[in-house]
Amino acid sequence: MNKYPDDDRRLQKLAAGQGQEWKSLYDEMRSPFRLFFIKYGAMPPEAALELYQEAMVVLYRNVVNGKLQPPLASTLKTYLFGIGKILLKKKDNTTGDWGDDIPELPVAPEVESQQEQKAKAELVRRLLDKVGEACRQVLELAFLKGYVMEAIAEELGLPSAGAARKRKHDCLKKLRELL
Amino acid sequence: MPAEFYDIAQIERYLTRGMDGEERSGFEALLKKDDNTRREVEAYRQLFEGFHALRSENFRQEMKSWETEWEQANTDDTELIEWYLTGELTGEARTRIENRMEEEEQFAREVAAYRQLHEGFTAARSEDFRQQVSSWEKEQAAVRRRLWPRLAAAAAILLLVGFGFRWYVQANFSTEAIVATYYQPPLEGATMGEGPLEQEAAGRSFAAANRLFQKGDYPGAYLAFDALLNQLPDVSIDNLTRSYYREQSEWNRLLSALAMDPPPFNIQEEARRIAAEDGHEFQSQAKRLLRKLQSPFYRLAN
Structure with missing residues (x-):
């Protein structure tokens, strides 16, 4: 059963590599991602933006090569923020003060250097x-x-x-x- | 290894998640025992991973062009200041903004300007809300004012309807109305008072009883009609005259009794008796009277 039907539909469009769909996702997630990592990751704004772009690339790779497929076990937003958390942990070996906003992801995103x-x-x-x-x-x-x-x-x-x-x-x- | 000896489509499917189930396990078994196939798969893996990485780089380039739009919009600092002013940023993030305000005069001025705007918006929102509350109050008052004439009209209509209904019930179903409607005065010249003495006496008693009835002395009229009815069987008169006096007196006694409180006998029982008597002059009136007496309007009116 699909827990996130809207996100599943969006994922299918993203997997087809539709540029406009990716831009729309980029613009939509930029502010909340920045705020989250400035707030909970104690990151300077510029670093939060770099992290966002890195997380987007990882999301893009996992979507277009079929690693991330519907039905999703979390929303795309949660998945993207989860990638950000993993990237930040790898980078700073930090644990971050995340609160409960982003739960641990059921399927860890594949992150390469x-x-x-x-x-x-x-x-x-x-x-x-x-x-x-x-x-x-x-x-x-x-x-x-x-x-x-x-x-x-x-x-x-x-x-x-x-x-x-x-x-x-x-x-x-x-x-x-x-x- | 020459290309003719392996299936590139199969390798592609394997490397791009297009192969599963038995086909995948069969192919993996082949990879374990066949060095050449394994070598080819690893070579193609490099290519596919390279394509993926290249595609990601292209995506990164595309993102840069999107980011240019954001830079042109120059909203990042505005957003940051907004989060600061609305209390979204706490702890280290807040301290970082405050440090920047100390270090960058321009940024501090921006924060001060946005603080003014933010406070202005907050005040305007409060003012708007106050006005909204006030307009709701006015609307309510206007609604009440608009409603009052309608309510008054509705009440008047209800009163009229109520009075009208009450009047209708009283006019048609009250004891007084029924008695007045159903009473039939003796026909002039038909008192049959002329003739033998006993007949004249009966005629006078009948006329006296009617006079009492017409004066509204219903107990007196009841007694007078009742007495006459008791005398009639023994009075030496012709049958036609006897029937006339009996039927008239029975009916008027019934109406007199109806007008009394309490009635001296069971009104409905007497009315049913008259209604059941074929040829009785008041048979049809008795039937109509019974229907009235059994109507809920009669109970309402009395």
């Missing part, structure tokens, strides 16, 4: 520079913009979704060979 993320991204960026324009296009549409095969076919003028899928796999293999 920014450095680790940068290295992984850099590897793929270099390979994409080498794989050729045609492959770069299809791989970017599929893996960076989250397009479905039908949309890729339309965008690149391919005859069908099957043709787009085949090109994607061919290009992925090329990338693999470049490793």
